[in-house]
Amino acid sequence: MTAAVEPEVGRARRRKEDARLITGATRWTDNIRLPGMLHLAVLRSPVAHARITSVDTTEAVRLPGVLEVLTGADLAAEQGSLPCAWPITEDMLAPPAPSIAVDEVNFAGEVVAAVVARTPEEAQDALAAIDVDYEDLPVVLDLTAAVADGADLVHPDLGTNKSATWVFDSAEAGTGGDATAAIAEAEVVVERTFRQQRLIPAFMEPRSVVVDPGPDSATLWSATQVPHILRWMLSAVLGIPEHKLRVIAPDVGGGFGGKLQVTPEEVLTLLVARRLGKPVKWTESRTESMLSGHHGRDQLQRITVAARRDGTVTGLKVDLLADMGAYLRLITPGVPILGAFMYNAIYKFPAYRFTCTNVFTNKVPTDAYRGAGRPEATFAIERIMDELAAELGVDPLELRRRNWIRHDEFPFTTVAGLTYDTGDYEAATARAVELFGYDELRAEQARRRADHDTVQLGIGVSTYTEMCGLAPSRVLGALRYGAGGWEHAAIRVLPTGKVELITGTSPHGQGHVTAWSQIVADRLGVPFEDVEVLHGDTRVAHRGMDSYGSRSLAVGGTAVVLAADKVLAKARTVAAHLMECSPDDVEFTAGTFAVRGTATSMSLGEVVVAAHVAHNLPDGVEPGLDAEATFDPDNFSYPHGTHLCAVEVDTETGRVVIRSYVCVDDVGKVVNPMIVEGQVHGGLAQGIAQALFEEAVHDEGGTLTTATLADYLLPSAVDLPWFTTDRTETPADTNPLGVKGVGEAGTIASTPAVVNAVVDALRHLGVRDVEMPCTPMRVWKALRGGAA
Amino acid sequence: MIPAAFDYTAPSTVDEAVRALVAGGEDAKAIAGGQSLLPVLRLRLAAPTLVVDLSRLTELAGVHDDGDSLLIGALTTHHEVQRDPHVREHAALLRLATDTVADPQIRHRGTLGGALAHADPAGDLLAPVLALDAVLRCTGPAGTREVPAAEFFTDYFTTALEPGELLTHVRVPKLTGWGARYEKFSRVAQAWSIVAVAAAVKVVDGVVEQARVALTNMGPTPVRARGVEEALTGEPATAEAIRAAAARAAEGTDPVTDGNADAEYRTHLARVLTERAVTAAVSDA
């Protein structure tokens, strides 16, 4: 083994993952073909709320190639209820959540029948031959209407559309004052209602599931972010012994929270494969994906800030209505709660009250989508800070300065009760202002206003932080989340000195294979190329909590460090024994053990061989150098940053064009700057898309009218600007790598930056808000003073 | 998703194709580039039992200079139209509009004839063809006839083509030396037009001698903005004159309200985009 000279951590290593992805030698779930494999296709309800009065399958079963046609009645006894792992309150109402509807459908897109056939074509043809009769029930779509007295009910037996109400009050929690009193006494109060439109995660790889039921134990491949959680939940829901179920997430084409789920189709594929004793595949079409994969956001936020005339905020109150959709999926109810701790953002607010009511509607369930709860919170607070600045006539950056936590005030315990370990908002903001040319742009804005230019310029500010690195298990427990937040890693040192690292994280584009290799290479002093990272297969990576919530590096990466340190500790013992000295006298640098103050040394490779052959080990030391570690953080990590956006708004057409976008993020220490920058870019794209383009729209009957990529508008390369990105670095205190997490930062920060810019461009023309997405028509109507 | 099953034939002459379509009756569908038809079949919004592939009809390919006009075969792809030197010189408006259609891959397959026969009111080639006073040559069981563009588009996704009839050629009178502009407004680059304006002008000594303006997606069929043309003709090509003329853009239109825009906004856009299109066409002249 040769020693790595330049440290790996911090290098822009090109990714190991790319080799197969750029040559087409990929392993998507839909690529899998097993001998005798059958194909599952499902029929989905075209209506949003109805009783199923009959399902006629007689014609479908007679079609060529069809092996079985199943209805809800056929599977009612075995299917169990899809799991919800986050009962946010003791008295939360949760209806049973079938994978296939039995006698009632509650959203358009819900599965009502399933066909198993020899080919995908035959399965599709058979769907067309199934006849379902529905008796319409009243459809509940609008959040406000759903909670009004006498509202039609999604689940009449629950007696209400309210699933749960969750409250945080800093006076009650002892983390701050009384927000209601602060508002009553305030010199200035600003209140706004913001709508977080429904979004569709729209990962590019449609979901796919393959099950090989096996003679003894079953294997399930799924395009999932969470193979470990999936195995646990599937065995719990279906009563399959967990050790008889292996779950594999092969190459997964994006997720963004959308594949953080236990889906009806995973349950159904498993059920029918076991029933028929044959391998079965299900792959969704894009339309199915849009109709039935969970959606994100969909909240109504009423937010009130109280302040003194000098700009000091004295209190904050937030009232949310959160749309659950028709059922509670894996963490549906918890998404708004993740936001609850973020409304106070980077500020030293003294009093805070948050109330959230979770509401059922006849729509597909909502659940995690990139940022999950935190983008919503950041949007509302950053929007209203701009509104307050306008109200007070101060520059929006200045208002933030007057309220934010100064770098010398860390660690800082917020009014929401979190302790932010480190950060430097001044530094990130100063850098962003400089890169952006803030003052010049303000001058140009003034000129265009004076000239009554058709195209007006707007500047949007967003200073954000987020809690990520989910999460301390104890905190999750206190919030009634059903699982822990730790992560696991194992290292196998092979006799030739090559290393296999097994991680419990489950990457699907984030580049863990590369980053984890860098960490191991540094820690053990082995070449980057000598590390193989294994993941995403419960038989190989037996313990893991998977990838979401920007947790992988801060938690999973730390587990890797701890495992490597255990390997080294043992290697040191062995080396000391062989060199006949005390372990305390052994120094380890760049892959070599040396006896302090002597010329005696051994390479790690030699120690590996010695540990492996075990001819001469100290008493009581087991052969081999393998080690494993589990890390449970004792705090979240808190990346932060300042994003500045300049938009040009064509006041004649309402079109918004982003002219420049600058972001300076502080994600702590960086393992691979190239990967970090890529994560920021992707996050920005999704956040900007929420601001300007995307919205899941339903018609009055509850049918999704944006169920194709022709209607649900994802931005193309033409529709996004050039991003100027930079970083400041305050290492996190909460993990040995000093890292904070970057997966969600861009998404969280960018949406309010863009909308603030749009409103800023038009404020002098009387515009106070534009509802998202800020389509040309909405902007134009806002300008005319109509409903925005 | 997978289309429902169908039979397939790929005739090599127009006559054979017409015979196949007639024999197949209502359940037969022609396919040219397939860029509009295949998504419809995949979503199973239509399920023909016979698909007649036109791609072997080499007689319908390419652009020909035919004296005062260009004769463009229905199978000419968008990509070929974009690159064709005759089109560039004599029918710039058609090229500019074609540049805005879909994306490069779709332009490699999609055809002018297919786009016109499909008659999507948001399609970008209908208004230019109307503005250019093109004539569409159609061949069917009853023989060949020529239909002026103004009579070809009859309703949403509906044309004057009779059952079994094919669009074979588009005759475009040459407008050499005219200025042209296709002003398209869509929400993202790849999306269809919310509204678009096709304008071509002939300017002599600073005066608009002739003007052709037509609107995309301002009704079930493309609309000729005769009021605008009238107002421009004979007037100096000034900003004020153009603005005044553009104010008449929405005359005779019947825009829909849909998920992308309501009728009021479309009406407004028609005026703004007409002003921009004509202004650009004038400076191109």
Add this chain to the structure above:
Amino acid sequence: MRITVTVDGVNYSDEVEPRTLLVHHLRDRLGKTGTVVGCDTSNCGACTVHLDGRSVKSCSVLAVQADGRAVTTVEGLADGGELHPVQQAFHENHALQCGFCTPGMIMQAIDLLAEDPDPDEDAVRHGLEGNLCRCTGYQNIVHAVRDAARRLGGTR
């Protein structure tokens, strides 16, 4: 129907249903799973291949329409272990994350460079407007295509 298609230099003769899309023929019959399907409406571009040297969306071509023609997929680009310059540039510039859009992106980028060997940023963005990527925000893809242009220019 029996069709003969040359895919990545190999001749394949198969019986297909007329309704079979080229992309399904490639994936399900020929095992060419490097090309993927991302939508039903010809919007995403993930399925882009070259048909007789021009980029097309293979979900929008019937397999029978490819009869007698040549298809190149992402699997046919590397020349005996040597990556195509566009593949190399995607790797070097971190132009992919999950990699699902990548086969289509690379195939379209090659077509774009054939048409315009030295595209500016705007031309690259327009040339790729029929290819959606949900991971990268496109910036590194733009970098990669311009870098590939330089690499190809160098060898020309």
